[in-house]
Amino acid sequence: MIPTKKIVMVPGPVPVSPSILQALGSETRAHTDPVFVADFQALLGDLRDMLHCDGIAFLVAGSGTMGMEMAVVNIASQKDRILLCSNGHFGDRYESICERRGYRMDVVKAEWGKSVTVEEVDAQLAKGGYSILIMTHVETSTGAMIQLKEIAEMVKKKYPEVLFLVDGVAAAGGAEADMRWGIDLYLTCTQKALGSVPGMMVLWANKRALEKRESMGQIPESYVDFARWIPVMVDTKQYWGTPAVNNIMALKEAMHIIKEEGYEARCKRHAEDAAMLAEAMEAIGFKVACEKPFRASTLSVFLYPQDMPVDDAAFRAAVAEEGGLIAGCLGAFAGKGFRMGHMANLDKHMLVAMAAAVERGALRCGMKVEPGAALAVVQKKLALRA
Numbered sequence: 001m002i003p004t005k006k007i008v009m010v011p012g013p014v015p016v017s018p019s020i021l022q023a024l025g026s027e028t029r030a031h032t033d034p035v036f037v038a039d040f041q042a043l044l045g046d047l048r049d050m051l052h053c054d055g056i057a058f059l060v061a062g063s064g065t066m067g068m069e070m071a072v073v074n075i076a077s078q079k080d081r082i083l084l085c086s087n088g089h090f091g092d093r094y095e096s097i098c099e100r101r102g103y104r105m106d107v108v109k110a111e112w113g114k115s116v117t118v119e120e121v122d123a124q125l126a127k128g129g130y131s132i133l134i135m136t137h138v139e140t141s142t143g144a145m146i147q148l149k150e151i152a153e154m155v156k157k158k159y160p161e162v163l164f165l166v167d168g169v170a171a172a173g174g175a176e177a178d179m180r181w182g183i184d185l186y187l188t189c190t191q192k193a194l195g196s197v198p199g200m201m202v203l204w205a206n207k208r209a210l211e212k213r214e215s216m217g218q219i220p221e222s223y224v225d226f227a228r229w230i231p232v233m234v235d236t237k238q239y240w241g242t243p244a245v246n247n248i249m250a251l252k253e254a255m256h257i258i259k260e261e262g263y264e265a266r267c268k269r270h271a272e273d274a275a276m277l278a279e280a281m282e283a284i285g286f287k288v289a290c291e292k293p294f295r296a297s298t299l300s301v302f303l304y305p306q307d308m309p310v311d312d313a314a315f316r317a318a319v320a321e322e323g324g325l326i327a328g329c330l331g332a333f334a335g336k337g338f339r340m341g342h343m344a345n346l347d348k349h350m351l352v353a354m355a356a357a358v359e360r361g362a363l364r365c366g367m368k369v370e371p372g373a374a375l376a377v378v379q380k381k382l383a384l385r386a
């Protein structure tokens with residue numbers, strides 16, 4: 001039999017559009033080539049505009065994890081006190097990054113599948129002494145999304161001395177963020193909701209964050225020091241480390257797609273896809289792990305039905321053979337369900353194929369699901385969409 005093409009349904013990397021891959025495969029220009037220099041500069045402007053950033057969007061080779069480290073080391077010194085709110089695995093990763101640097105830090109953790117709330121952040125900050133707040137916009141291990149706007153506005157109003165740093169890796173370009181709400185630093189990488197290939201991170205820092213960096217003098221880090229990269233990001237003719245030329249060309253095309261669709265329309269589409277896929281998976285007995293008010297628009301964790309036990313590894317292998325690469329769960333959810341990314345540039349064919357692959361995988365594993373039940377939801381919803 002002809003092997004079924006596998007659709008990448010993990011929470012990053014995501015399926016990459018052909019025009020983006022074409023840009024990636026274009027001739028490698030010198031980073032000093034005026035055409036590249038201008039494209040790079042324009043791309044940085046587009047990135048800043050997307051989040052209404054009044055400072056700098058740093059675009060540097062390295063994964064999202066490097067972005068997490070880059071963000072915190074440029075604004076936190078031993079004098080600072082950090083409040084870290086973790087909703088799961090990636091929040092805990094931020095904790096370990098901060099621990100390495102020996103920062104003074106308090107950690108508030110949500111139960112898996114829930115989120116730290118505005119009220120909880122407020123209550124903790126009210127204890128006083130904090131200068132930095134770190135949160136994860138979309139927690140990729142649980143599918144929980146924080147109430148970003150409400151939290152940012154609350155912090156800006158009540159705790160103006162606190163810099164708000166947000167890990168937006170599984171969110172940026174799919175779930176709405178606006179730095180004017182009161183976000184000082186926001187970061188992502190290219191292989192998630194922006195829709196490009198892995199390889200780079202984007203870190204937005206507003207004027208306040210840049211002023212904080214300046215006030216700190218020299219920091220121990222070199223490669224990820226804002227001071228090294230600011231001259232390059234202000235004037236892309238400058239050199240510090242060779243930019244990932246082809247990756248930047250690919251991201252330029254990814255941003256072109258985002259601009260064409262419109263940022264707001266894109267965020268709305270993500271929310272609709274998330275609700276549709278949740279309903280589809282529920283129609284064949286899966287349970288959304290995350291509570292309703294906290295459900296992310298870019299990815300979901302679906303738990304196996306309690307009355308239909310299924311072997312986790314065998315199930316995911318069956319879905320993969322049916323053409324959908326889903327991810328296993330982490331931490332408290334490990335073995336109990338699967339993670340599905342639904343972000344970036346998914347067209348109707350892909351959404352149908354994703355639901356269908358899960359359905360066939362479930363059938364192959366002997367789960368008592370009604371063939372076509374998940375698909376029926378997707379078909380009905382998609383047909384209603386203009």
Ligand SMILES: *Cc1c(COP(=O)(O)O)cnc(C)c1O
Pocket residue numbers: 012063064065066090136138139140167168169170189
């Ligand atoms: C994927 C992810 C990261 C890590 O990004 P890498 O590119 O894999 O280093 C960090 N935070 C969140 C929320 C993520 O989803």
